[in-house]
Amino acid sequence: MNRFPRVLAVRAGYDPDQVDALVRRIEGALGRGAPDGEPITADEIRAARFRTKLGGYHEVAVDFALQAFIVAVENRSAEGGGPVASRAEPSxxxxxxxxxxxxxxxxxxxxxxxxxxxxxxxxxxxxxxxxxxxxxxxxxxxxxxxxxxxxxxxxxxxxxxxxxxxxxxxxxxxxxxx
Known part of the structure; x- marks a missing residue:
């Protein structure tokens, strides 16, 4: 399944398999899909790096989506639905x-x-x-x-x-x- 637009076949974009695996983890953590591995944190999303592949996903489209996912994961955590919800206020x-x-x-x-x-x-x-x-x-x-x-x-x-x-x-x- 193509989640994002692809770049031209002669140009490299983000590896679709890696991007899709990360998105599945994010959606699982947000309750939008079956949990896939450990719940993900906003910092893990920020740190995500992808190999490039000819004809891969368009980088800008993926980056914009990841920014939105970061906000959603942080909001879910703040509301008590994420992995850091039970933690006291950081020093x-x-x-x-x-x-x-x-x-x-x-x-x-x-x-x-x-x-x-x-x-x-x-x-x-x-x-x-x-x-x-x-x-x-x-x-x-x-x-x-x-x-x-x-x-x-x-x-x-x-x-x-x-x-x-x-x-x-x-x-x-x-x-x-x-």
Whole structure:
């Protein structure tokens, strides 16, 4: 079954077998299909990488669908339906460690946020959470963060960074009470 549009047979796209296997796991975790293996987390979806194959699935279509699945899995977890629902609120150190482990996909079509600017800003957020800075980042700083867009050089996927920052703003509001 083709879940996504395919690229031309002379061009490489994501391996359909790998993508379909991941989607089956996601749908099982969301209750939209039979459970297929361990319940999946949003971080596992973010970390997913696929081999390429001539005539495979169109990368942009798959990436957009995965972004929607990440939101659905996070919402299900927050509502008590996912694997992390029973866990207590993470500590500031756990949030800081999650930020340090964050990995963003490369921007598509040779365009994305400047990696150095994003990394520097996230380092400031980590220092804020650990209380090791004299210039703490506020939730408003996170919401208003802007980064240069790079073209034809390595950059982070814009939508993925924006989604991550929106989550961080909520974390800082909770942790800092602002």
């Amino acid at each position: 500031a150190e756990e949030h800081a460690a999650r930020i340090e482990r964050a990995a963003f996909r490369a921007g598509r079509l040779g365009m994305g946020y400047d990696e150095d600017q994003v990394d520097t800003f996230l380092d400031r957020v980590v220092a804020t959470l650990r209380g090791t800075t004299d210039r703490p980042v506020t939730p408003g700083d996170v919401r208003s963060a802007r980064f240069a867009t790079v073209i034809l050089k390595p950059g982070y996927a814009v939508r993925e960074v924006d989604t991550f920052l929106a989550d961080l703003a909520g974390v800082l509001e909770t942790r800092l009470g602002r």
